[in-house]
Amino acid sequence: MKTPPLLNARRLVFWSAYLALLVLLPLAVHKGYWLSLLCQIGINTVFALSFNMLLGQTGLLSFGHAVYYGLGAFVTMHALRAINASSLHFPITLVPLVGGAAGLLFGVAFGYVTTKRAGTTFAMISLGIGEMVAASSLMFPSFFGGEGGVSSNRVVGGKGLFGITYGPQIQMYYLIAGWAFLSILAMYALTQTPLGRIANAVRDNPERAEFVGYNPRRVRFLMMMLAGFFAGIAGGLTALNYEIVTAESLSAYTSGLVIMMAFVGGIGVFFGPILGAALITVLQIVVAGATAAWPVYFGLIFLLVVLYAPGGIAGILLEQMKLWRSGELRRLWPSYLLALVPAVILVGAVIFLVEMSYALVNSSQTGSSEVRVLGFGLDAGRALTWIAGAVALAIGVALLRAAAKRIAGDRYVPPLPQGRT
Amino acid sequence: MSAPALRLSGVCKNFGVSQIIKSVDLEIVQGERHAIIGPNGAGKSTLFNLVSARFPVSEGRIELKGEDITGLRPYQINRRGLSRSFQITNIFHNLSVFDNVRCAVLWPLGHRYSFFRRLSGLGDAGDRADEVIDQIGLARRRNQPASVLSYAEQRALEIGITIAGGADVVLLDEPTAGMSRSETEEAVALIRRISAGRTLVMVEHDMSVVFGLADRISVLVYGKILATGAPDAIRQNPAVREAYLGASFAGA
Amino acid sequence: MEFALISLLNGVTYGLLLFMLSSGLTLIFSMMSVLNFAHASFYMLGAYFAYQISGAASFWAALLLAPLLVGVLGALVERFGIRKAHRFGHVAELLFTFGLSFLAIEVVQLVWGKAAVDYRVPSTLQGTLFTLYSTSYPIYKAFMIAVSVFMLAGLYSFLTYTRIGLIIQAALSRPDMVQALGHDVPRIFTLVFAGGTALAGLAGVIGGNALVTEPGMADAVGPIVFVVVVVGGLGSLTGAFVASLLIGILQTFMVGMNYSFVDFAREIGLDIHSAPLLARLSLTQFAPVMPYLLMVAILIFRPRGLMGARET
Numbered sequence A: 001m002k003t004p005p006l007l008n009a010r011r012l013v014f015w016s017a018y019l020a021l022l023v024l025l026p027l028a029v030h031k032g033y034w035l036s037l038l039c040q041i042g043i044n045t046v047f048a049l050s051f052n053m054l055l056g057q058t059g060l061l062s063f064g065h066a067v068y069y070g071l072g073a074f075v076t077m078h079a080l081r082a083i084n085a086s087s088l089h090f091p092i093t094l095v096p097l098v099g100g101a102a103g104l105l106f107g108v109a110f111g112y113v114t115t116k117r118a119g120t121t122f123a124m125i126s127l128g129i130g131e132m133v134a135a136s137s138l139m140f141p142s143f144f145g146g147e148g149g150v151s152s153n154r155v156v157g158g159k160g161l162f163g164i165t166y167g168p169q170i171q172m173y174y175l176i177a178g179w180a181f182l183s184i185l186a187m188y189a190l191t192q193t194p195l196g197r198i199a200n201a202v203r204d205n206p207e208r209a210e211f212v213g214y215n216p217r218r219v220r221f222l223m224m225m226l227a228g229f230f231a232g233i234a235g236g237l238t239a240l241n242y243e244i245v246t247a248e249s250l251s252a253y254t255s256g257l258v259i260m261m262a263f264v265g266g267i268g269v270f271f272g273p274i275l276g277a278a279l280i281t282v283l284q285i286v287v288a289g290a291t292a293a294w295p296v297y298f299g300l301i302f303l304l305v306v307l308y309a310p311g312g313i314a315g316i317l318l319e320q321m322k323l324w325r326s327g328e329l330r331r332l333w334p335s336y337l338l339a340l341v342p343a344v345i346l347v348g349a350v351i352f353l354v355e356m357s358y359a360l361v362n363s364s365q366t367g368s369s370e371v372r373v374l375g376f377g378l379d380a381g382r383a384l385t386w387i388a389g390a391v392a393l394a395i396g397v398a399l400l401r402a403a404a405k406r407i408a409g410d411r412y413v414p415p416l417p418q419g420r421t
Numbered sequence B: 001m002s003a004p005a006l007r008l009s010g011v012c013k014n015f016g017v018s019q020i021i022k023s024v025d026l027e028i029v030q031g032e033r034h035a036i037i038g039p040n041g042a043g044k045s046t047l048f049n050l051v052s053a054r055f056p057v058s059e060g061r062i063e064l065k066g067e068d069i070t071g072l073r074p075y076q077i078n079r080r081g082l083s084r085s086f087q088i089t090n091i092f093h094n095l096s097v098f099d100n101v102r103c104a105v106l107w108p109l110g111h112r113y114s115f116f117r118r119l120s121g122l123g124d125a126g127d128r129a130d131e132v133i134d135q136i137g138l139a140r141r142r143n144q145p146a147s148v149l150s151y152a153e154q155r156a157l158e159i160g161i162t163i164a165g166g167a168d169v170v171l172l173d174e175p176t177a178g179m180s181r182s183e184t185e186e187a188v189a190l191i192r193r194i195s196a197g198r199t200l201v202m203v204e205h206d207m208s209v210v211f212g213l214a215d216r217i218s219v220l221v222y223g224k225i226l227a228t229g230a231p232d233a234i235r236q237n238p239a240v241r242e243a244y245l246g247a248s249f250a251g252a
Numbered sequence C: 001m002e003f004a005l006i007s008l009l010n011g012v013t014y015g016l017l018l019f020m021l022s023s024g025l026t027l028i029f030s031m032m033s034v035l036n037f038a039h040a041s042f043y044m045l046g047a048y049f050a051y052q053i054s055g056a057a058s059f060w061a062a063l064l065l066a067p068l069l070v071g072v073l074g075a076l077v078e079r080f081g082i083r084k085a086h087r088f089g090h091v092a093e094l095l096f097t098f099g100l101s102f103l104a105i106e107v108v109q110l111v112w113g114k115a116a117v118d119y120r121v122p123s124t125l126q127g128t129l130f131t132l133y134s135t136s137y138p139i140y141k142a143f144m145i146a147v148s149v150f151m152l153a154g155l156y157s158f159l160t161y162t163r164i165g166l167i168i169q170a171a172l173s174r175p176d177m178v179q180a181l182g183h184d185v186p187r188i189f190t191l192v193f194a195g196g197t198a199l200a201g202l203a204g205v206i207g208g209n210a211l212v213t214e215p216g217m218a219d220a221v222g223p224i225v226f227v228v229v230v231v232g233g234l235g236s237l238t239g240a241f242v243a244s245l246l247i248g249i250l251q252t253f254m255v256g257m258n259y260s261f262v263d264f265a266r267e268i269g270l271d272i273h274s275a276p277l278l279a280r281l282s283l284t285q286f287a288p289v290m291p292y293l294l295m296v297a298i299l300i301f302r303p304r305g306l307m308g309a310r311e312t
Helices: A007-030 A031-057 A066-085 A095-116 A118-137 A169-191 A194-204 A206-210 A217-244 A252-265 A272-290 A294-308 A314-323 A326-368 A383-410 B044-051 B076-079 B097-106 B124-137 B151-164 B179-196 B207-213 B232-238 B238-250 C002-032 C039-058 C057-088 C090-112 C139-161 C163-173 C175-181 C184-207 C217-232 C236-258 C261-267 C281-302
Strands: A370-373 A376-379 B007-017 B018-028 B031-036 B059-064 B083-084 B169-173 B199-203 B216-221 B224-229 C128-132 C135-140
Touching: A007 A031, A007 A169, A007 A252, A031 A169, A031 A194, A031 A252, A031 A272, A066 A095, A066 A118, A066 A217, A066 A252, A095 A118, A095 A217, A095 C281, A118 A252, A118 C090, A118 C135, A118 C217, A118 C281, A169 A194, A169 B179, A194 A206, A194 B124, A194 B207, A194 C002, A194 C057, A206 A217, A206 B018, A206 B169, A206 C261, A217 A314, A217 A326, A252 A294, A252 A314, A252 B076, A252 C090, A272 A294, A272 A314, A272 B216, A294 A326, A294 B044, A294 C090, A314 A383, A326 A370, A326 A376, A326 C090, B007 B151, B018 B044, B018 B059, B018 B224, B044 B083, B044 B097, B044 B169, B044 B199, B059 C002, B083 B151, B083 B224, B083 C261, B097 B124, B097 B151, B124 B179, B151 B169, B179 B207, B216 B232, B216 B238, B238 C261, C002 C039, C002 C090, C002 C139, C002 C163, C002 C184, C002 C217, C039 C057, C039 C090, C039 C217, C057 C090, C057 C184, C090 C184, C128 C139, C139 C163, C139 C184, C163 C184, C175 C184, C217 C236, C236 C281
Parallel strands: B031 B199, B031 B216, B083 B169, B169 B199
Antiparallel strands: A370 A376, B007 B018, B007 B059, B216 B224, C128 C135
8 A cells, every 4th residue: 555645735835824824914903802711712713622532532421621731831840930930941932731741640649549430420420520620729729829820921021033922912922823624634633643543433333342452441541641642732722811710710710611612513523623712702702792691692502502413514515515525515505505594593592582681680770771782772671572582582483494304305315325335 | 282272160150049050071182173952941041151252251260372361350251263154143233244353353463452553554454354255145235334234244243253252262143043054054164163272162953054064063951961972972872862953863 | 404405406406407408419419420410510500590489489488399399400410411421421410510510600690699688487487496505595496406306208219118218219229220120211310400509409408598598609518518428338328428527516516616636635624835736726617628538538447338239
């Protein structure tokens, strides 16, 4: 068999386009607000992909992945303080590696315990370890900084090479983009190695993996360490980016957020979590800025994906691409358009109802149950508006069901593969 | 004389209070094709599960090519050259046929837990996997996920994974279970091909398969070996006829 | 002596409360292989329902109705959520309950606000049962123990004397058996889920006023219940019982002991001047992480848990 080239043409195009996108994106956004958002997306992408090394690739659902991210961030911050305090000359460019090293070390320490078990037990144990670290953050204020967290300054000493100080946000952006690109490339490459493939095998069938010579526990442990390393890099980047780290970075909330990013994006495909990280980060900032009810919307989106699209956004995209290739999409798009109408009604009704609930609850404080939703002024105090909302919800659900049936009916069902070769 | 491929001495297995395997002594000669037969519930699959360390033995000792393997983990036994298939298909469902087989050759080829080398650059693993896929007749299915294969194809893949690593002692657990007549014939031809130069131990219900393939046969009844011998000797053995084969046996 | 006795009583009370939660979780997990991440959310809902009902009617009505309501809610969740997620496997089921726990907190905050609500011990149960040396033991704690023991007896007789109970018991150690028994499996699943969540609701009713009823109460107890199940051993009700009491008593004792390693050393005549931070922390400060340390220790030395029969 001939050894294929390191990057075939398609992959080369894909990765170059991705790199170009990372380089050019800041040119398209001018306001600092969007630049900060891009920085956050970059960090979360690495974090979500590192999480998916466990869930998507090795079949390990961790409820405590923020431990490696948060501890990586704290250790990086202390390293930064040490650099600031002494005349030690350590290039800031390489500081995220400190976070990676910390993540790796804690991955070794905690992974040894957690990977003793797999499946649901692993999920419980990872939660326990996460709670343990979160609880100990209150016990050791000298390291975790208590309520206020630990802060430092990423601009150290004079100008570095080419006058780069990492003071301006745009320079920080390129530092994040660079590390993110390298990390993503490395994590992708890992999926193409013997360990990466055996991790998939252990995910699918740990018993069989054991009968072809592999120790599943060892495979899980190795993947855990590597996932810890990349989560630590993300933590290191976040420490540099915000110049402050608080206990929230290793809390159950952060662990939950990374599950959401990976799962909504799609855990079955390598690039899924990249999409999820971008979407959830944007939603988190945009929706949270617009309404107090954002956690409800987040919860609903997550439950919808779990129940109706367990492949996430990436899964939906791949499905459509398959349909497009087979020419089916051409037949389907009128039905899709038709389904759009009830979908809009349904989403609108849910938003109305949720916002009205919040308005009603808050009316005791604000004195008014008036609420503006998507440009409409509504009075949440009147029964009529509630009835209208409920009716719209019911209509939306009924119509969407009909539309889904229509799409299913339109789809050509290929005969099941059968017979032998 | 070289050590036997497998030697079981005084092997027992208890589940709770019931003893499923009662002090089994068995020697499998290197290079032979050995079938284990017996009525349902005799403990044939349990015996395989003990040899391959899927279950721990309660008592006794198991040697592989003269080396004590009692109490080792399945992967350690596999690395010493023993491989097995399963009665209920046990494959990597989301991986392609090619990757299923390739995963089985990685350890024997010394690639271990490597994460510094690309799989596609490992020519030896790819070549060996393709060779096995040709052998089991799944070349056309090479890049499809294992979950879409037909039942007979999955059984073939099961055998492919079992033999790909080049183990010299191979245990097949009911390789033709649930197959049609023609599928069984293909499977028998496949087993004949792959067992050349190896030691084969199989559990099988289909008597035509057993008597067509085996050099020697052991009869397991209620967790005890009743008799071991060449097919003809087993056929003539009155105890075996009485205990197990009865009337249906005359025609085999 | 006084300290030891009172701590022991308090620890047993807390431990029994933990068992009311962990027993439901164990039953659900053993039967359905579903780890109900939202289990503590049902505990929280039990407390809030009880607060609402005891305001409108009485505490005794709440004691009866709130667990029932929570159980009905649990049945609905199983029927319309978990069963749907089941098509996609156990990870989807687990993630579904995870999303639910997230939503539950938000809904509770929306309806009852972010601050703690004034859910109080009823006046008939206020007061002191007895005074030990100088510490008074409240009636309500004795009441909690009584309810727990009553529940324990009820659970035990249900599992040993009813048909469904026997099936459930068989399934604890052999989950594959349920299918083979040929019973109406979906209905049993709904029943077990409803029963398990109702137990959690009951824990909320009697725990919500003894501790505090607030949106954070689910997250405060949820992880500890998981630890109890891991330490006790998966699928073992006895294990869950032992681990609940163990963790309940240990934690109560530690909270009351304001001793550090250094203090202890001084007591026995050693005077340590510069000790590392870890040695200067008091046991009280260690109390929150104790359950997790215990879990780690168990996993290293006895991965199956105290009484676990199942590997995964």
